Amino acid sequence: MKKNKTHYVCQQCGYDSVKWLGKCPNCSTWNSMVEEAKEESTKSFNLNIDITKAKSIVDIKSSNYGRLDTSISELNRALGGGVVKGSLTLISGEPGxxxxxxxxxxxxNIADKYGKVLYISGEESDEQIKIRGDRLKALSSDLYVLAETNMENIKGYIKDISPIFVIIDSIQTLFKNSISSAPGSVSQVRECSNDIMYIAKTSSIPFFIVAHVTKQGQLAGPRVLEHMVDTVLSFEGERTQEFRILRTMKNRFGTTSEIGVFEMKGEGLIQIPNPSQVFLEETEFQKEGSVIIGVMEGTRPILIEIQALVSETKAFMPRRTAVGIDTSRLNIILAVLEKKLRIPFYNCDVYVNVVGGLNIEGTFGDLGLALALISSIKDKKINISKLIVVGEVGLTGEVRPVTFCDRIINEASKMGFENILLPARNSEKSKGEYINAIGVSSVKEAVNKVF
Incomplete structure (x- = not known):
């Protein structure tokens, strides 16, 4: 009698082992190895690719990928211009x-514009989706809803309906009968994703796949899932706040630096074409510890308020809390201010917040963060009205130039700002007609000019 072979698979990274291990040697996660039956795969996918011989890259014809317009400009921006036919897009985010x-x-929107769309849900019934559709007024006659988790049945429905766009919510709920492990396991996710990729590439049907996240905000399931898909989108924000940020983490058909900004309302997600105006809508200027900074998110300049609160503490280990700013970046700025300006932060709790829930990446906000910290610890307001700050701070206290500074200046001018504090090398190239450029070469010089 033939014995069934088993192996142990890490549910975090997909590491395969012939024996059980308490700690995964690949991702160092404890108690993540789960026993699964070993399946001998006999299928072979034919993606109609000619691999009989190698070709010179100049002889290969490049196809022009067609795109579907989602009629949501913020989503199109994050995708690089729309949904590419035959692509796999993975979207993740916290529940709710x-x-x-x-x-x-x-x-x-796609059903109204192009034709049949299939929405497959493994977490909700079709009645629940209909209730949401009534609230969102998403009632196109070409929008088909299917509550199914069996991958074989899903492939049959796709063949019968022949949709031009498919959404799967979520990949962790799908399963194949030929695999003995439970839905959501590494084997199930991997095999179901392979089938979806085969359908997408051979039929030119774009797929949107929803994936769960872990407590730490990481994408749940094997890392191979991120490598298989063409685009990875991350939906960020707090459920208690109105604003949502759609950030591109991977995109084979466009840039990964673009973001889409939305506002959650009762009638659904409303796109925000001008985030700067929304983020600064309720800002009270000329307050201690508050500075308006300019950052670049892809090709889009955004003006946003950064707040700092510095208070003396008797605790042995002062707190360093940052929301929207990398904590390691905050520690670097604090070290520079202590070393170069002799400002003591070692006996103070430091709290930093970026208003609106936006996570700032890069070094555009370094100088603004430094001035906000100094303003709070000295309890002084910035004495220049309608000021915006942009610049990178180096370890020696110098203010280094940033890219696309001219776009930030244009955005600040549109929003009614009259002054901008920026690196000296940027100010030489930025003689604005409607805004006064104040160039500085060090943090100490910046402090002397604004306080």
């Missing part, structure tokens, strides 16, 4: 952040 809402709105 608005993934299903965004996808249902997208499915309805």
């Amino acid at each position: 952040i608005g993934k299903s809402t965004l996808l249902l709105q997208t499915a309805n």
Whole structure:
């Protein structure tokens, strides 16, 4: 009698082992190895690719990928211009952040414009999706809803309906009968994703796949899932806040530096074409510890308020809390201020917050963060009215130039700002007609000019 072979698979990274291990040697996660039956794969996918011989790259014809317009400009921006035919897009985010809402709105828009769209849900019944559709007014006659988790049945429905766009919510709920492990396991996710990729590439049907996240905000499931798909989108924000940020983590058909900004309302997600105006809508200027900074998110300049609160503490280990700013970046700025300006932060708790829930990446906000910290610890307001700050701070206290500074200046001028504090090398190239450019070469010089 033939014995069934088993192996142990890490549910975090997909590491395969012939024996059980308490700690995964690949991702160092404890108690993540789960026993699964070893399946001998006999299928072979034919993607109609000619691999009989190697070709010179100049002889290969490049195809022009067609795109579907989602009628949501913020989503199109994050995708690089729309949904590419035959592509796999993975979207992740915390529960309740608005993934299903965004996808249902997208499915309805594409159905109205192009034809049949199939929305497959393994977490909700068709009645629940209909209730959300009534609220969002997503009631296109070409939008088909299917509550199914069996991958074989899903392939049959796709063949019968022949949709031009498919949404799967979520990949962790799908399963194949030929695999003995439970839905959501590494084997199930990997095999179901392979089938979806085969359908997408051979039929030119774009797929949107929803994936769960872990407590730490990381994408749940094997890392191979991120490598297989063409685009990875991350939906960020707090469920208690109105604003949502759609950030591109991977994109084979466009840039990964673009973001889409949305606002959650009762009628669904409303796109925000001018985030600067929304983020500064309720800002009270000329307050201690508050500075308006300019950052670049892809090709889009955004003006946003950064707040700092510095208070003396008797605790042995002062707290360093940052929301929207990398904590290691905050520690670097604090070290520079202590070393170069002799400002003591070692006996103070430091709290930093970026208003609106935006996570700042890069070094555009270094100088603004430094001035906000000094303003709070000295309890002084910035004495220049309608000021915006941009610049990178080096370890020696110098203010280094940033890229695309001219776009930030134009955005600040549109928003009614009259002065901008920026690196000296940027000010030489930025003689604005409607805004006064104040160039500085060090943090000490910047402090002397604004306080």
